[in-house]
Amino acid sequence: MARAVSTRRKAGFTIAAWIIGLAIFFPILWTIVTSFKTEAEAISSPPSFVFFNWTTENYTTVLERSNYFRHFWNSVVISLGSTVLGLIIAIPAAWSMAFVPAKHTKNVLMWMLSTKMLPPVGVLIPIYLIFRDIGLLDTKTGLVIVLTLINLPIIVWMLYTYFKEIPGEILEASRMDGASLRDEIIHVLTPMAVPGIASTLLLNVILAWNEAFWTLNLTAAKAAPLTAFIASYSSPEGLFYAKLSAASTMAIAPILILGWFSQKQLVRGLTFGAVK
Amino acid sequence: MATQHSRSAARIMISPAVVLLLAWMIVPLALTVYFSLLRYNLLMPGTERFVGFLNYKLFYQNPAFWTAMINTLLLVGGVLIVTVVGGILLAILLDQPMWGQGVVRILVIAPFFVMPTVSALVWKNMFMNPVSGLFAEFAKAVGLQPFDFLTHAPLASIIGIVSWQWLPFATLILLTAIQSLDSEQMEAAEMDGASPLSRFWHITLPHLSRAITVVILIQTIFLLSVFAEILVTTNGGPGVASTNLTYLVYARSLLNFDVGGGSAGGVIAIILANIVAIFLMRMIGKNLDA
Structure with missing residues (x-):
């Protein structure tokens, strides 16, 4: 007999889960609500949750006054650029490890992973000095390079676990039919690999968008993505809660939406296949 | 079978990734180790000279270093306790019918x-601010004195913020693991009259042990490097009350321009991370049948 679930029990779980879920989500909700207040209402006591004059003036101000679009664009270029570059480097590597495994494949994979364990602060100084000397400080190019390298192990690993699931017999068959390596990749492998590649892209864009060690340390006004732009609100300017909220809402909204689509990939990508 | x-x-296809990662790992790492043996201050160019382990000795004798070490461990440990315990409870709750x-x-999962x-x-401005947070x-509404979190409990406040960010990760992974639990085993135990608590203790928890280990190890790697949260909330202060090793190295090298001292701290951070990494790699390696 399957476990019969009483409606009452289900209702209890529902209430408990919703209360906890809303509590965890509350800071985000509060940020969004505050972004529609005037500055005076944002710090009014007692705070009001719904009944205030909703306004979009903060969004207009943030967009007009700061170079919001530049920072937004920097975030887009840096996160997409580093992910796409990473994919270009990682796809051939993951492909060959998944389909032509050699004796040392496992060791190579493990070694790649170990580079991810390197704490960024351990290499901050040399990277900073090298970038300073060759003029890459505060450039999008510099950040794309660094973020590509720090996410490359995750990209290779995710692709590897996806490629592993493509049945090798199909490749064998196409090889028998005389397909060249190039044909094999373009016509056989790619269509089957697209979902895995898309998932990898999604997760890595999210990780790169939110990366806040290198972006804070290697950029100033020019190439700063949103992470660094928002950090500038920690100065007295941050006392403008409504504007901080509007800027924050715009910075997290796109990735929050993408993130909700990537729950499954998140587990896979960040545990390196150790939890399925 | 693969042909010659x-x-x-295959070797050609794998080489760009390998070469790049090798360069990324070896070049800066070697430079960090090298710098850590120099007296090297960015404000005094041209005065670099070899000083052996002096930087390590100075770092080690600096009380801020010990505070930072303890803070690093408290931060990692505190967040791990909150997220793992919270994550298990939350994952079990989310696995129930509702x-x-x-x-x-x-x-x-949104905070992640x-x-x-x-x-x-x-968190700093809209929740923890002692005047308008x-x-x-809430404290005023119930007649209490507002508490200045980031001044009087800076590290605990940062632990709270970071826990909020990582609780979703722990929950999601533990939930994935719980959902792979064999429900027949659970039903059998229930029929045998096992209480919910003993079912949790003898079936769920052992089943989760692997996922819990993975969560602990992966989070530790990331938590050792917490930086932005400290930078924008407390700047490591008051004093060094909320400075962790990562922040100390940053402050040493990019705020005080002491490249030698900062590098010595970087090397110590690498060693610390490696201790964790060895265990993590072993766990992942076991699961890999390449």
Whole structure:
């Protein structure tokens, strides 16, 4: 007999889960609500949750006054650029490890992973000095390079676990039919690999968008993505809660939406296949 | 079977990734170790000279170093306790039958997608601010004295903020693991009259042990490097009360321009991370049948 679930029990779980879920989500909700207040209402006591004059003036101000679009664009270029570059480097590597495994494949994979364990602060100084000397400080190019390298192990690993699931017999068959390596990749492998590649892209864009060690340390006004732009609100300017909220809402909204689509990939990508 | 041709092609395809990662790992690492043996201050160019382990000795004798070490361990340990215990409870709850499960799950994992600077600033200004934060409002409403979190309990406050960011990760992974639990075993235990607590203790927890280990190890790697949250909330202060090793190295090298001393701290951070990494790699390696 399957476990019969009483409606009452289900209702209890529902209430408990919703209360906890809303509590965890509350800071985000509060940020969004505050972004529609005037500055005076944002710090009014007692705070009001719904009944205030909703306004979009903060969004207009943030967009007009700061170079919001530049920072937004920097975030887009840096996160997409580093992910796409990473994919270009990682796809051939993951492909060959998944389909032509050699004796040392496992060791190579493990070694790649170990580079991810390197704490960024351990290499901050040399990277900073090298970038300073060759003029890459505060450039999008510099950040794309660094973020590509720090996410490359995750990209290779995710692709590897996806490629592993493509049945090798199909490749064998196409090889028998005389397909060249190039044909094999373009016509056989790619269509089957697209979902895995898309998932990898999604997760890595999210990780790169939110990366806040290198972006804070290697950029100033020019190439700063949103992470660094928002950090500038920690100065007295941050006392403008409504504007901080509007800027924050715009910075997290796109990735929050993408993130909700990537729950499954998140587990896979960040545990390196150790939890399925 | 792979031919000789495809095997050499494979080697060519894998080499860009390997070469890049090798360079990324070896060049800066060697430079960090090298700098750590120099007296090297960016404000005094041209005065670099070899000083052996002096930087390590100075770092080690600096009381701030010990505070930072302890803070690093407290930060990692504190966040791990909150997220693992909270994550297990939350994962079990989310695994129960309920209405709107998908929506609740979306609400719970949302903080993981918020960039660290945003979450730190939102918590700092809109919740923990002693004058106008929501916590202060709440304290006033119930007749208590508002508490200045970031001044009087800076490290605990940062632990709270970081836990909020990582609880979703722990929950999501533990939930994935719980869902792979064999329900027949659970039903059998229930029929045999095992109490919910003993079912949790003897079936769920052992089943989760592997996932819990993975969560602990992966989070530790990331938590050793917490930086943005400290930078925008307390700047490591008051004094060095909320400075961790990562922040100390940053302050040493990029604020005080002491490249030698900062590098010595960087090497210590690498050693610390490696201790954790060895265990993590072993866990992952076991699961890999390449």
